[in-house]
Amino acid sequence: MHTATQERVIRPARNILGSLRLPGDKSISHRYGMLAAFAEGTSRFSNFSTGADCASTLACMQALGATVRKLDDGVIEVTGVGGHVTPSSEPLDCGNSGSTMRMISGLLAPQEGSFTLIGDASLSRRPMERIRKPLEAMGARLTLTEGHAPIHIEGTPLHAMEYTTPVPSAQVKTCVLLAGLQTEGTTTVHEAVRTRDHSELALRAFGAELTRTADSVSIRGPQTLHALEAAVPGDISSAAFFLSAATIFPGSSLVLDALGLNPTRAALLDVLTALGARIAVLNLEERNAELVGTVQISGPEEGMGSTEVRGALAAQLIDELPVLAAIAPYTSGGIRIRDAKELRVKESDRIALVAENLRAMGAEVEEFEDGLDVPGGQTLHGATINSGGDHRIAMAFSVAALRAEGDTLIQGAESAAISFPEFFDLLDKVADR
Ligand code: S3P
Numbered sequence: 001m002h003t004a005t006q007e008r009v010i011r012p013a014r015n016i017l018g019s020l021r022l023p024g025d026k027s028i029s030h031r032y033g034m035l036a037a038f039a040e041g042t043s044r045f046s047n048f049s050t051g052a053d054c055a056s057t058l059a060c061m062q063a064l065g066a067t068v069r070k071l072d073d074g075v076i077e078v079t080g081v082g083g084h085v086t087p088s089s090e091p092l093d094c095g096n097s098g099s100t101m102r103m104i105s106g107l108l109a110p111q112e113g114s115f116t117l118i119g120d121a122s123l124s125r126r127p128m129e130r131i132r133k134p135l136e137a138m139g140a141r142l143t144l145t146e147g148h149a150p151i152h153i154e155g156t157p158l159h160a161m162e163y164t165t166p167v168p169s170a171q172v173k174t175c176v177l178l179a180g181l182q183t184e185g186t187t188t189v190h191e192a193v194r195t196r197d198h199s200e201l202a203l204r205a206f207g208a209e210l211t212r213t214a215d216s217v218s219i220r221g222p223q224t225l226h227a228l229e230a231a232v233p234g235d236i237s238s239a240a241f242f243l244s245a246a247t248i249f250p251g252s253s254l255v256l257d258a259l260g261l262n263p264t265r266a267a268l269l270d271v272l273t274a275l276g277a278r279i280a281v282l283n284l285e286e287r288n289a290e291l292v293g294t295v296q297i298s299g300p301e302e303g304m305g306s307t308e309v310r311g312a313l314a315a316q317l318i319d320e321l322p323v324l325a326a327i328a329p330y331t332s333g334g335i336r337i338r339d340a341k342e343l344r345v346k347e348s349d350r351i352a353l354v355a356e357n358l359r360a361m362g363a364e365v366e367e368f369e370d371g372l373d374v375p376g377g378q379t380l381h382g383a384t385i386n387s388g389g390d391h392r393i394a395m396a397f398s399v400a401a402l403r404a405e406g407d408t409l410i411q412g413a414e415s416a417a418i419s420f421p422e423f424f425d426l427l428d429k430v431a432d433r
Pocket of ligand 1: 169171196
Protein backbone atom coordinates (compact mmCIF):
# COMPACT_ATOMS: atom_id res chain seq x y z
CA MET A 1 0.00 0.00 0.00
CA HIS A 2 1.35 3.44 -0.88
CA THR A 3 0.33 6.47 1.14
CA ALA A 4 0.96 9.94 -0.24
CA THR A 5 3.51 11.80 1.86
CA GLN A 6 2.49 15.03 3.53
CA GLU A 7 4.49 18.02 4.61
CA ARG A 8 3.79 20.02 7.72
CA VAL A 9 5.11 23.45 8.67
CA ILE A 10 6.03 23.92 12.33
CA ARG A 11 6.27 27.53 13.47
CA PRO A 12 8.32 28.45 16.53
CA ALA A 13 6.39 28.80 19.80
CA ARG A 14 6.81 31.14 22.76
CA ASN A 15 5.78 28.60 25.35
CA ILE A 16 3.99 25.32 26.08
CA LEU A 17 0.83 25.68 28.17
CA GLY A 18 -2.24 23.59 28.85
CA SER A 19 -3.47 20.16 29.73
CA LEU A 20 -3.95 17.03 27.63
CA ARG A 21 -5.19 13.49 27.89
CA LEU A 22 -3.32 11.21 25.52
CA PRO A 23 -4.59 8.23 23.53
CA GLY A 24 -3.88 4.76 24.84
CA ASP A 25 -0.42 3.28 25.06
CA LYS A 26 0.68 1.54 21.87
CA SER A 27 2.55 -1.30 23.59
CA ILE A 28 -0.33 -2.07 25.94
CA SER A 29 -2.94 -1.79 23.17
CA HIS A 30 -1.04 -4.29 20.99
CA ARG A 31 -1.00 -6.77 23.85
CA TYR A 32 -4.58 -6.23 24.97
CA GLY A 33 -5.80 -6.47 21.37
CA MET A 34 -3.79 -9.59 20.57
CA LEU A 35 -4.56 -11.42 23.81
CA ALA A 36 -8.27 -10.50 23.67
CA ALA A 37 -8.47 -11.85 20.14
CA PHE A 38 -6.84 -15.10 21.27
CA ALA A 39 -8.79 -15.44 24.54
CA GLU A 40 -12.18 -16.93 25.31
CA GLY A 41 -15.02 -14.42 25.49
CA THR A 42 -15.57 -10.77 24.66
CA SER A 43 -13.19 -8.05 25.90
CA ARG A 44 -13.75 -4.30 25.87
CA PHE A 45 -11.13 -1.55 25.92
CA SER A 46 -11.58 2.18 26.31
CA ASN A 47 -8.84 4.60 25.23
CA PHE A 48 -7.34 1.96 22.90
CA SER A 49 -4.43 3.29 20.84
CA THR A 50 -5.59 5.23 17.79
CA GLY A 51 -2.32 4.52 15.95
CA ALA A 52 -2.09 2.61 12.67
CA ASP A 53 0.24 0.04 14.28
CA CYS A 54 -2.42 -1.23 16.69
CA ALA A 55 -4.95 -1.23 13.86
CA SER A 56 -2.55 -3.61 12.07
CA THR A 57 -2.61 -5.95 15.08
CA LEU A 58 -6.42 -5.89 15.19
CA ALA A 59 -6.69 -6.46 11.42
CA CYS A 60 -4.35 -9.48 11.58
CA MET A 61 -6.32 -10.95 14.48
CA GLN A 62 -9.58 -10.39 12.59
CA ALA A 63 -8.13 -12.23 9.60
CA LEU A 64 -7.40 -15.09 12.04
CA GLY A 65 -11.02 -15.34 13.15
CA ALA A 66 -11.47 -12.79 15.97
CA THR A 67 -14.30 -10.25 15.82
CA VAL A 68 -13.46 -6.60 16.38
CA ARG A 69 -16.06 -3.83 16.69
CA LYS A 70 -15.74 -0.16 17.48
CA LEU A 71 -18.67 0.86 19.68
CA ASP A 72 -20.31 4.30 19.57
CA ASP A 73 -18.51 5.51 22.68
CA GLY A 74 -15.13 4.65 21.09
CA VAL A 75 -14.74 1.43 23.08
CA ILE A 76 -13.10 -1.41 21.12
CA GLU A 77 -14.86 -4.75 21.57
CA VAL A 78 -12.94 -7.91 20.72
CA THR A 79 -14.40 -11.42 20.69
CA GLY A 80 -11.65 -13.98 20.85
CA VAL A 81 -11.05 -17.28 19.08
CA GLY A 82 -10.75 -19.25 22.33
CA GLY A 83 -7.18 -20.39 21.75
CA HIS A 84 -7.50 -21.67 18.16
CA VAL A 85 -7.05 -19.32 15.21
CA THR A 86 -8.40 -19.94 11.72
CA PRO A 87 -5.55 -19.84 9.19
CA SER A 88 -6.04 -17.08 6.65
CA SER A 89 -5.59 -17.72 2.93
CA GLU A 90 -4.26 -14.17 2.51
CA PRO A 91 -0.93 -13.02 3.98
CA LEU A 92 -1.28 -11.23 7.32
CA ASP A 93 -0.25 -7.60 6.78
CA CYS A 94 1.61 -6.18 9.78
CA GLY A 95 2.04 -2.78 8.08
CA ASN A 96 4.82 -0.78 9.76
CA SER A 97 4.54 -2.63 13.05
CA GLY A 98 7.48 -4.65 14.37
CA SER A 99 5.52 -5.43 17.54
CA THR A 100 2.70 -7.00 15.53
CA MET A 101 5.00 -9.15 13.42
CA ARG A 102 7.30 -10.36 16.20
CA MET A 103 4.62 -11.03 18.80
CA ILE A 104 2.14 -12.68 16.43
CA SER A 105 4.88 -15.05 15.21
CA GLY A 106 5.11 -16.50 18.71
CA LEU A 107 1.35 -16.75 18.94
CA LEU A 108 1.04 -18.59 15.60
CA ALA A 109 4.08 -20.90 15.69
CA PRO A 110 2.27 -23.55 17.85
CA GLN A 111 -1.10 -23.18 16.07
CA GLU A 112 -2.44 -25.52 13.39
CA GLY A 113 -2.07 -24.33 9.80
CA SER A 114 0.25 -22.19 7.72
CA PHE A 115 0.61 -18.44 7.93
CA THR A 116 2.48 -15.77 5.99
CA LEU A 117 3.36 -12.45 7.59
CA ILE A 118 4.21 -9.43 5.48
CA GLY A 119 4.95 -5.77 6.20
CA ASP A 120 5.67 -2.46 4.52
CA ALA A 121 9.10 -1.56 3.08
CA SER A 122 10.46 -0.39 6.46
CA LEU A 123 9.24 -3.46 8.36
CA SER A 124 10.60 -5.71 5.58
CA ARG A 125 14.09 -4.37 6.30
CA ARG A 126 13.97 -5.03 10.05
CA PRO A 127 15.78 -8.00 11.64
CA MET A 128 13.65 -11.09 12.23
CA GLU A 129 16.40 -13.63 13.02
CA ARG A 130 15.90 -12.59 16.62
CA ILE A 131 12.54 -14.35 16.68
CA ARG A 132 13.42 -17.21 14.33
CA LYS A 133 16.21 -18.44 16.62
CA PRO A 134 14.21 -18.91 19.85
CA LEU A 135 11.13 -20.21 18.03
CA GLU A 136 13.20 -22.75 16.10
CA ALA A 137 14.84 -23.80 19.36
CA MET A 138 11.30 -24.62 20.56
CA GLY A 139 10.74 -26.74 17.44
CA ALA A 140 8.89 -24.16 15.33
CA ARG A 141 8.98 -24.31 11.56
CA LEU A 142 9.38 -20.86 10.13
CA THR A 143 11.25 -19.41 7.21
CA LEU A 144 12.36 -15.85 6.74
CA THR A 145 13.31 -14.06 3.56
CA GLU A 146 17.05 -13.33 3.93
CA GLY A 147 16.60 -12.68 7.63
CA HIS A 148 13.51 -10.54 7.12
CA ALA A 149 9.81 -10.59 6.33
CA PRO A 150 7.94 -12.14 4.61
CA ILE A 151 7.84 -14.80 7.31
CA HIS A 152 6.26 -18.15 6.59
CA ILE A 153 5.11 -20.29 9.52
CA GLU A 154 4.02 -23.93 9.38
CA GLY A 155 2.33 -24.34 12.74
CA THR A 156 3.42 -27.31 14.84
CA PRO A 157 3.40 -28.28 18.54
CA LEU A 158 6.46 -26.86 20.33
CA HIS A 159 8.52 -27.87 23.34
CA ALA A 160 9.25 -25.66 26.33
CA MET A 161 12.70 -24.16 26.77
CA GLU A 162 14.86 -21.66 28.59
CA TYR A 163 16.04 -18.73 26.54
CA THR A 164 18.29 -15.72 27.17
CA THR A 165 17.58 -12.79 24.86
CA PRO A 166 20.83 -11.68 23.17
CA VAL A 167 19.62 -8.06 22.73
CA PRO A 168 17.18 -6.40 25.10
CA SER A 169 13.80 -6.71 23.35
CA ALA A 170 10.33 -6.83 24.86
CA GLN A 171 9.01 -7.97 21.49
CA VAL A 172 11.25 -11.03 21.43
CA LYS A 173 10.46 -11.80 25.09
CA THR A 174 6.75 -11.59 24.28
CA CYS A 175 7.12 -13.75 21.18
CA VAL A 176 8.64 -16.56 23.28
CA LEU A 177 6.08 -16.15 26.09
CA LEU A 178 3.16 -16.36 23.66
CA ALA A 179 4.59 -19.58 22.24
CA GLY A 180 5.21 -20.85 25.80
CA LEU A 181 1.61 -20.07 26.77
CA GLN A 182 0.48 -22.80 24.36
CA THR A 183 3.30 -25.30 24.99
CA GLU A 184 3.44 -28.19 27.47
CA GLY A 185 6.00 -27.49 30.23
CA THR A 186 7.68 -24.34 31.52
CA THR A 187 9.18 -21.81 29.14
CA THR A 188 11.52 -19.26 30.70
CA VAL A 189 12.97 -16.07 29.23
CA HIS A 190 16.03 -14.51 30.87
CA GLU A 191 17.00 -10.96 30.05
CA ALA A 192 20.16 -9.13 31.05
CA VAL A 193 18.33 -5.80 30.98
CA ARG A 194 14.73 -5.73 32.10
CA THR A 195 12.59 -4.56 29.20
CA ARG A 196 9.02 -3.27 29.37
CA ASP A 197 6.85 -5.79 31.21
CA HIS A 198 3.43 -5.10 29.68
CA SER A 199 3.15 -8.65 28.37
CA GLU A 200 3.70 -10.15 31.79
CA LEU A 201 1.12 -7.80 33.33
CA ALA A 202 -1.36 -8.29 30.46
CA LEU A 203 -1.07 -12.09 30.49
CA ARG A 204 -1.92 -12.04 34.18
CA ALA A 205 -4.81 -9.65 33.57
CA PHE A 206 -6.19 -12.18 31.06
CA GLY A 207 -5.98 -14.87 33.75
CA ALA A 208 -2.65 -16.55 32.94
CA GLU A 209 -0.20 -17.54 35.65
CA LEU A 210 3.43 -16.69 35.29
CA THR A 211 6.32 -16.36 37.67
CA ARG A 212 8.98 -13.68 37.68
CA THR A 213 12.42 -13.17 39.17
CA ALA A 214 14.56 -10.05 38.89
CA ASP A 215 15.83 -11.12 35.47
CA SER A 216 13.49 -13.80 34.19
CA VAL A 217 9.89 -14.70 33.51
CA SER A 218 8.44 -18.20 33.26
CA ILE A 219 5.16 -19.44 31.90
CA ARG A 220 3.78 -22.95 32.20
CA GLY A 221 1.63 -24.07 29.30
CA PRO A 222 -0.87 -24.70 28.07
CA GLN A 223 -3.12 -22.09 29.63
CA THR A 224 -6.40 -20.51 28.58
CA LEU A 225 -6.91 -16.73 28.53
CA HIS A 226 -10.16 -15.09 29.61
CA ALA A 227 -11.68 -11.82 28.41
CA LEU A 228 -10.79 -8.50 30.06
CA GLU A 229 -12.42 -5.07 30.39
CA ALA A 230 -9.85 -2.31 30.71
CA ALA A 231 -9.07 1.34 30.15
CA VAL A 232 -5.72 1.71 28.38
CA PRO A 233 -3.38 4.21 30.09
CA GLY A 234 -2.18 7.21 28.06
CA ASP A 235 0.98 6.54 26.03
CA ILE A 236 4.09 7.81 27.81
CA SER A 237 6.15 7.48 24.62
CA SER A 238 3.69 9.86 22.92
CA ALA A 239 3.75 12.06 26.03
CA ALA A 240 7.54 12.19 25.64
CA PHE A 241 7.17 14.73 22.81
CA PHE A 242 5.09 17.05 24.97
CA LEU A 243 7.18 16.54 28.11
CA SER A 244 10.30 17.34 26.08
CA ALA A 245 8.62 20.39 24.52
CA ALA A 246 7.71 21.64 28.02
CA THR A 247 11.31 21.11 29.15
CA ILE A 248 12.78 23.45 26.52
CA PHE A 249 10.64 26.44 27.64
CA PRO A 250 11.49 27.93 31.05
CA GLY A 251 7.96 29.26 31.73
CA SER A 252 6.05 26.22 30.49
CA SER A 253 3.26 24.49 32.37
CA LEU A 254 1.66 21.29 31.14
CA VAL A 255 -0.58 18.68 32.75
CA LEU A 256 -0.96 15.19 31.29
CA ASP A 257 -3.82 13.21 32.69
CA ALA A 258 -4.27 9.41 33.03
CA LEU A 259 -0.79 8.72 31.74
CA GLY A 260 0.77 5.25 31.87
CA LEU A 261 3.64 5.31 34.37
CA ASN A 262 4.79 1.70 34.36
CA PRO A 263 8.28 1.86 35.93
CA THR A 264 9.81 0.01 32.94
CA ARG A 265 8.61 2.91 30.74
CA ALA A 266 8.87 6.02 32.89
CA ALA A 267 12.64 6.63 32.96
CA LEU A 268 12.15 9.75 30.85
CA LEU A 269 10.71 11.55 33.87
CA ASP A 270 14.02 11.05 35.73
CA VAL A 271 16.05 12.21 32.74
CA LEU A 272 13.99 15.36 32.24
CA THR A 273 14.19 16.04 35.99
CA ALA A 274 17.98 15.69 35.77
CA LEU A 275 17.87 18.27 32.96
CA GLY A 276 16.08 20.68 35.30
CA ALA A 277 12.39 20.14 34.50
CA ARG A 278 10.11 20.30 37.54
CA ILE A 279 7.81 17.29 37.54
CA ALA A 280 5.07 16.21 39.94
CA VAL A 281 3.10 12.97 39.75
CA LEU A 282 -0.41 13.00 41.23
CA ASN A 283 -3.35 10.60 41.52
CA LEU A 284 -1.20 7.52 41.11
CA GLU A 285 -3.29 4.35 40.82
CA GLU A 286 -3.08 0.82 39.44
CA ARG A 287 -5.22 -0.46 36.59
CA ASN A 288 -4.74 -4.12 35.81
CA ALA A 289 -1.32 -3.83 37.45
CA GLU A 290 -0.33 -0.91 35.17
CA LEU A 291 0.47 2.34 37.02
CA VAL A 292 -1.46 5.39 35.86
CA GLY A 293 -1.19 8.97 37.07
CA THR A 294 -1.30 12.68 36.31
CA VAL A 295 1.99 14.34 35.42
CA GLN A 296 2.53 18.06 35.90
CA ILE A 297 5.63 19.51 34.29
CA SER A 298 7.17 22.93 34.04
CA GLY A 299 10.37 23.93 32.36
CA PRO A 300 13.63 24.57 34.21
CA GLU A 301 13.97 28.00 35.83
CA GLU A 302 17.67 28.25 35.13
CA GLY A 303 18.38 26.54 31.84
CA MET A 304 18.73 22.87 31.09
CA GLY A 305 21.80 21.02 32.33
CA SER A 306 23.33 18.01 30.64
CA THR A 307 22.95 14.26 30.81
CA GLU A 308 24.28 10.94 29.63
CA VAL A 309 22.16 7.93 28.66
CA ARG A 310 23.89 4.54 28.50
CA GLY A 311 23.63 0.91 29.58
CA ALA A 312 20.27 -0.32 30.85
CA LEU A 313 18.85 3.20 30.68
CA ALA A 314 19.44 3.31 26.91
CA ALA A 315 17.32 0.17 26.48
CA GLN A 316 14.55 1.53 28.70
CA LEU A 317 14.47 4.86 26.88
CA ILE A 318 14.88 3.45 23.39
CA ASP A 319 11.72 5.06 21.94
CA GLU A 320 12.38 8.39 23.65
CA LEU A 321 15.99 8.83 22.49
CA PRO A 322 15.15 10.57 19.18
CA VAL A 323 13.30 13.39 20.93
CA LEU A 324 15.92 13.67 23.68
CA ALA A 325 18.63 14.00 21.04
CA ALA A 326 16.52 16.52 19.11
CA ILE A 327 16.22 18.85 22.13
CA ALA A 328 19.83 18.30 23.23
CA PRO A 329 21.19 21.45 21.48
CA TYR A 330 18.99 23.53 23.83
CA THR A 331 20.62 22.07 26.96
CA SER A 332 23.60 23.88 28.47
CA GLY A 333 25.95 20.89 28.60
CA GLY A 334 24.67 18.59 25.86
CA ILE A 335 23.40 15.02 25.81
CA ARG A 336 25.54 11.93 25.25
CA ILE A 337 23.86 8.69 24.18
CA ARG A 338 25.61 5.30 24.06
CA ASP A 339 24.68 1.58 24.05
CA ALA A 340 21.75 2.40 21.77
CA LYS A 341 22.76 0.47 18.65
CA GLU A 342 19.20 -0.87 18.45
CA LEU A 343 18.17 2.59 17.25
CA ARG A 344 19.73 1.70 13.90
CA VAL A 345 17.19 -1.08 13.29
CA LYS A 346 13.99 0.67 14.32
CA GLU A 347 11.44 2.00 11.77
CA SER A 348 14.47 3.84 10.34
CA ASP A 349 18.16 4.15 11.25
CA ARG A 350 17.31 6.62 13.97
CA ILE A 351 20.92 7.49 14.80
CA ALA A 352 21.68 8.48 11.20
CA LEU A 353 18.41 10.39 10.73
CA VAL A 354 18.69 12.29 14.01
CA ALA A 355 22.23 13.34 13.07
CA GLU A 356 21.20 14.31 9.53
CA ASN A 357 18.26 16.41 10.72
CA LEU A 358 20.13 18.09 13.58
CA ARG A 359 22.78 19.12 11.04
CA ALA A 360 20.07 20.40 8.68
CA MET A 361 18.94 22.68 11.54
CA GLY A 362 22.48 23.97 11.95
CA ALA A 363 23.56 21.90 14.95
CA GLU A 364 26.86 20.25 15.59
CA VAL A 365 26.53 16.54 16.37
CA GLU A 366 28.86 13.55 16.49
CA GLU A 367 27.55 10.17 15.40
CA PHE A 368 28.73 6.85 16.89
CA GLU A 369 27.81 3.30 15.95
CA ASP A 370 25.79 3.04 19.18
CA GLY A 371 24.80 6.62 19.88
CA LEU A 372 25.31 10.35 19.52
CA ASP A 373 27.04 13.27 21.20
CA VAL A 374 25.03 16.46 20.90
CA PRO A 375 26.75 19.49 22.43
CA GLY A 376 24.59 22.00 24.32
CA GLY A 377 24.33 25.75 24.01
CA GLN A 378 23.45 25.66 20.32
CA THR A 379 20.94 27.68 18.33
CA LEU A 380 18.88 25.87 15.69
CA HIS A 381 17.33 27.33 12.57
CA GLY A 382 14.26 26.13 10.70
CA ALA A 383 15.01 23.56 8.01
CA THR A 384 13.48 20.84 5.88
CA ILE A 385 13.33 17.65 7.94
CA ASN A 386 13.61 14.21 6.38
CA SER A 387 11.49 11.99 8.63
CA GLY A 388 12.36 8.91 6.57
CA GLY A 389 8.71 7.92 7.04
CA ASP A 390 9.49 7.30 10.72
CA HIS A 391 6.83 8.57 13.13
CA ARG A 392 9.20 9.26 16.01
CA ILE A 393 11.62 11.25 13.81
CA ALA A 394 8.75 13.39 12.44
CA MET A 395 7.50 14.16 15.95
CA ALA A 396 10.94 14.63 17.55
CA PHE A 397 11.90 17.32 15.05
CA SER A 398 8.52 19.01 15.34
CA VAL A 399 9.47 19.52 19.00
CA ALA A 400 12.97 20.80 18.16
CA ALA A 401 11.33 23.20 15.66
CA LEU A 402 9.38 24.93 18.45
CA ARG A 403 12.48 26.76 19.64
CA ALA A 404 14.27 27.14 16.32
CA GLU A 405 14.66 30.43 14.45
CA GLY A 406 12.21 30.39 11.54
CA ASP A 407 9.81 27.77 10.25
CA THR A 408 10.57 24.07 9.88
CA LEU A 409 9.11 21.81 7.21
CA ILE A 410 8.53 18.20 8.27
CA GLN A 411 8.52 15.87 5.28
CA GLY A 412 6.58 12.64 5.71
CA ALA A 413 4.52 14.16 8.54
CA GLU A 414 1.74 11.63 7.96
CA SER A 415 3.97 9.00 9.59
CA ALA A 416 3.01 10.42 13.03
CA ALA A 417 -0.24 8.46 12.59
CA ILE A 418 1.67 5.19 13.04
CA SER A 419 1.57 5.77 16.79
CA PHE A 420 -0.11 9.15 17.35
CA PRO A 421 -2.55 10.52 14.72
CA GLU A 422 -3.60 13.40 17.02
CA PHE A 423 -0.02 14.66 17.48
CA PHE A 424 -0.07 17.81 15.32
CA ASP A 425 -3.50 18.94 16.55
CA LEU A 426 -2.48 18.53 20.18
CA LEU A 427 0.81 20.32 19.53
CA ASP A 428 -1.11 23.26 18.09
CA LYS A 429 -3.31 23.21 21.17
CA VAL A 430 -0.49 23.59 23.71
CA ALA A 431 2.01 25.62 21.66
CA ASP A 432 1.57 29.25 22.66
CA ARG A 433 2.33 31.37 19.61
C1 S3P B 1 8.05 -2.48 22.00
C2 S3P B 1 9.35 -2.80 22.27
C3 S3P B 1 10.49 -2.03 21.75
C4 S3P B 1 10.05 -0.66 21.27
C5 S3P B 1 8.82 -0.70 20.41
C6 S3P B 1 7.66 -1.31 21.17
C7 S3P B 1 6.99 -3.32 22.55
O1 S3P B 1 11.05 -2.74 20.67
O2 S3P B 1 11.09 -0.01 20.59
O3 S3P B 1 8.46 0.60 20.00
O4 S3P B 1 5.81 -2.91 22.56
O5 S3P B 1 7.33 -4.42 23.03
P1 S3P B 1 12.10 -3.94 20.89
O6 S3P B 1 11.40 -5.07 21.54
O7 S3P B 1 12.56 -4.30 19.50
O8 S3P B 1 13.20 -3.35 21.71
